[in-house]
Amino acid sequence: MSLVDEPGVGDPRLRSLYEDIAAAGLRPLWTITEQLLTPTPRPRAVPWLWRSAVLRPLAERAIRLVPVERGGERRVLSLANPGLGGRPYAAGTLWGALQCLGPNETAPAHRHTPGAIRFVIEGEGVWTTVDGDACDMRPGDLILTPGGAWHDHANGGDGSMFWFDGLDLPMVEALDAVFFEPHPELRQPVTGPHNRSEAAWAGAGGEGGDAARTMTPGAVTRALDPAPSPLLVYRWAQTDALLSRLAAAGEGPLVSVEFTNPHSGASVLPTLSCGMHRVLPGGASAPVRRSGNTVFVVFRGAGSSVVDGCRFDWTAGDMFVVPSWSAVEHFSDGGADLFGLGDAPVLRALGLYREETLPRRQEVTGVFGEGTAA
């Protein structure tokens, strides 16, 4: 509301008070209280979906036309939520993006304070080197590049690769704590064999290991660990196996695991939580809302999610955002696997996390992309 519309501003003394307050670089709280202290979160980001059918051809055109070089650093298409006024963020707290690398390309080594995760969508042949440890990437794998760690991506194969990037960049930016540094070399040296963190933590869940310490059914509620997970790769085979076990144990219609720091039991990065959610065939999850933003990446299958009454129909490779405190429920006829990235560790650490299950299913009042809704 503009001050000139305020009741009583017809009074010249009041008008000049407001003018003098503004000229002094002050704002009268009583005119903006309701905008600021909202009964529930009012994220500027809106529920939104980016389709693989749109993302993927654009990424392929970029592979043909745009080299990956120093300065630009990465071939990345960031999800720009239309509620955020052109800022390149999926939600107020989360960066989400599609990254791609063609055959024999290298995305140069650098490091930065924002932490990142990669969830592999398609292709093979790329490894991400994290502080000297080359982590091979395959579809369904989760790879961590914690804040401060040197990282570069190298494609040693003969095909293109596509993965989802999630970063806490908007949070680190809000804290005015972004630092970035290029590595002196294009590729940092790889010290020893590939996948060393996986070998070191094999008993905790590396290839053939026991998933118990690397994944938690439901969501991690352990206290914040300011250190990132020492395990840098979480393999799809194990995620899949644990989800299948939970489904077989009758935990459906939605079974979820959160990836865990095997050292502390906390989330994978201090700022970011990563989980995998399986909607069983014919399943519908309970309607819930949570404080904190979530970005979902559809890994396998097709289905829909109803977010604040709008139905989002999705298929493999699609990405969508559920903003803070939006009601969400997922459905799939044939079954589907959704990767989820969230800021919950930060909310939990600060005592801001809230979650509630709604008493009944949402009424669908629109379909995303079909005129009325969104």
Ligand code: GTQ
């Ligand atoms: O791969 O290092 O999507 O630094 C954004 C910033 C990816 C990366 C992003 C990055 C990277």
Ligand code: FE2
């Ligand atoms: Fe990076």
